Structure formats: structure tokens, C-alpha cells
Amino acid sequence: MNSLEERLREALRERAAQSPVSQDAWSRTLARTRRRTWAPAWTRFVIPVAAAAATIAIIVGMGLLTGHRSPVGTGVTGPTAAPASATPPAPPGRNDYLMQATPPVTAVVPVKLTVGGKTTWTFVWFGDLRHAGGQGIALCSETYGAGYGGSGGCEPAVVPAGKVASSPSGAGSIKLGAVVTQAASVTALLPGGRHIAGVLVSGRAFPYKVWAVVYPQPNDARVVFADSGGRTLGQLSFRAEYPTPHQPRTGGIRVFRYPAGTLEPFAGTMTAYLLDGRLVGVSGHVVGFWDSNSTSEISSIPADGPPTVQNFGGNVVDHAKQAYFYGYAHENVRRVVLRLGGKQYGTQTIAAWPGSGLRLWSFSVPASMLSSSGSPAMVGYDAAGRVVWQQDLRAAR
Secondary structure (H helix, E strand, C coil), rough: CCCCCCCHHHHHHHHHHHHHCCCCCHHHHEEEEEEEECCCCCCCCEECCHCCCCCCCCCCCCCCCCCCCCCCCCCCCCCCHHHHHHCCCCCCCCCHHHHHHHCCCCCCCEEEEEECCEEEEEEEEECCCHCCCCCCEEEEEEEEEEEEEECCCCCCCCCCCCEEEECCCCCCEEEEEEEECCHHHHHEEEEHHCEEEEEEEECCCCCCCCEEECCCEEECCEEEECCCCCCCCEEEECCCCCCCCCCCCCCCCCEECCCCCCCCCCCCEEECCCCCCCCHHHCCCCEEECCCCCCCCEECCCCCCCCEEEECCCCCCCCEEEEEEEEEEEECCCCCEECCCCCCEEEEEEEECCCCCCCEEEEEEEEEHCCCCCCEEEECCCCCCCCEEEEHHHHHH
């Protein structure tokens, strides 16, 4: 057993002695903005863009905050860890959604950053996914301030063998993730030679350090990690994030209606639009969905490219009795089906925008089924009933 496993096991034993783990945590683990879909996901709790311009995954637990600056003389500027005199707000409590869904097995640590000249506090912690068939440990975060109304989420946090760091997809100006403990500095390298320093933090039972960096969007960036001697350990690359497009005034197709207490507190409709991909930095057209609360979820890939079926749904909303799966598919897909827990849920696709070669689809699933065992799979059929596309959604995570 390596030191990481020993620390994690010790933390899990301590947590187990305090409270039981929710059995449906797998289906309630992921939290993302409804700003953009980066890849097909199994289930995710969705947070409105209206409440936050961007979100990041963070770990919560009041522990010792330690920051690291780049060596003097490097010309690096940027956010730093909070000084000892800074007072963060109270961390999320026991009734917080993410704290219940993925209970901390480590300390909950506050991270102070500056976004657009305004102070933000991001609480970060590690939780366990293995009890729910997940991928080991998760890095969780919640951010407050500068328009971040407690937005955040949990993502698998294991750094792959041979790698130095990992990161959730992220969105907006804040990027965050896990990095090996040997890292002593983190720096974002932007076009034009600009360098922006990030922060590294640790806490009780952390299996990795947590890194965070803020840089202006839209900008491509390389995030570089170095040891205490300045030697580069590795790096991660990020594509530019673009501002969320406004909801178009015309061209919308209503996909489905939803009752109160499912996707939003109030009843409403979900409407799809075909957008110019340049709005999100993509060549061609992309598909976006807006609900009645003006919350959006927009694809970051061309609509005429893979995958054949694109899923935007599976959102798990607290206390809701049903969840919705919805998205678009290519012209040859006439039916979309979710195989889940020995049952099937599905719908016929409907024609979308003339000449687009796209079709739209939606169906609901009892929320209680999202914790079913087995491998959920989504399948696309053509008009003759032949399978033209399929994907194991749990493996796709």
C-alpha cells in the first residue's frame, strides 16, 4: 500500500466512524454549470449560469491553508493564497447538497482568489467515490463571491500514473485541480508571454495538493507545475472559454415541458437553438438549450461531427421525482433509448431545423432509477430498428 492509499484509508475510517455514506451518491456526484457540455456525462447536478459566471470543483474542510509563490525575479504575477489574517466565510454546512452527496473524508480548506478585481472564496475537499462504483476519490469545490453563488461540484481526482496533475473541465476564469505533493508552484502561461501565478493548498488527509489559478478569458493557457527547485514537473493545457451567448430571439424549437421541482423550482419549457459556433470558439454550428429560467447548456463541439447522439440530460435535482434526458442526434437516428437497471426508457426523435441534418429528443426517467446498479447505456436506432450508435454512460465519465 502506498502513502496515498494509507492516508485515504485512514481518512475513510475516520469518516465512517462519524456518519454513514449515502447509497445514491454516485448519481448525485457531479456538479457543473449549465453553460457548456464538454463530454457526455452519466448524471450531473446542474447549477444555473445566472447564479455564477463560471464554476470550479473544490474540496471543503477547514484545515491549514498554505500558499506558494513563484520564486522572486521570475516576473510572474497573479493571485496568491490568503494571508493568515484573512477571514473566510463559514464553510458549507451539513445540509449543503454537495456535502451530503460526497461527504468529505479530508479537511475542508478555504482558498482565496481574486476574479475581476473581486474576492472569491473556494472551499475544497476530497470525498470517496469507490462505494458507489466510481473512480476512487473525488475533488469537490464550492465558490462564493464575484457572482459565484456557491457554485461548484465534484469530479474524480486521481492523478493518472506517470502524470503530475489532473483537473475537471472547469469553466470561466478559475481553473482548479489536484497535483502531486512534490509541486511547489503553479503558473498559467498565456499567449504573448504573460505569466500568472496560481496557488497550492493542502490540508489534513489530502492525498494530493490542490492547485488553483485565475486568468482572463477567452485565452488558451498552459498551466505549468514546478518543484521547490524550479524544475518543471509537468503541465496541463486548456482551451479558451468564451462568454455565454445570449438566448436567441428566434429560431427556437420547444423540446419538452417540465413540471415544477424538476429542472427548476417552477414549471417551464426547454427550447433548443442552432447557433453559430464562433460564439463558443468552434467552427460550424452548435446546439444550445435554454429553459424558462434563461439557464443554458451549450455544446462545445460541431453539431455535424461526432458523437451521433449528444446527451445534455441526466441532471439530478434534489428531491425531484424524475430526471430528464435530452439532446440532439444526427438525421439517421430515429429513436434514442436509455438502458438502465434492466429497464428501457426512450423516445422517437423529432426533426429539427430544416437543412441542419439534426433531430431533437427528450424523455424522463424516475430519479430513483439513477442509483440502479449495472452499466447504464444510451443507444441510437435508425428507422429500421438497427443500432447506429451506443455508449456506456458510466464508462464515458
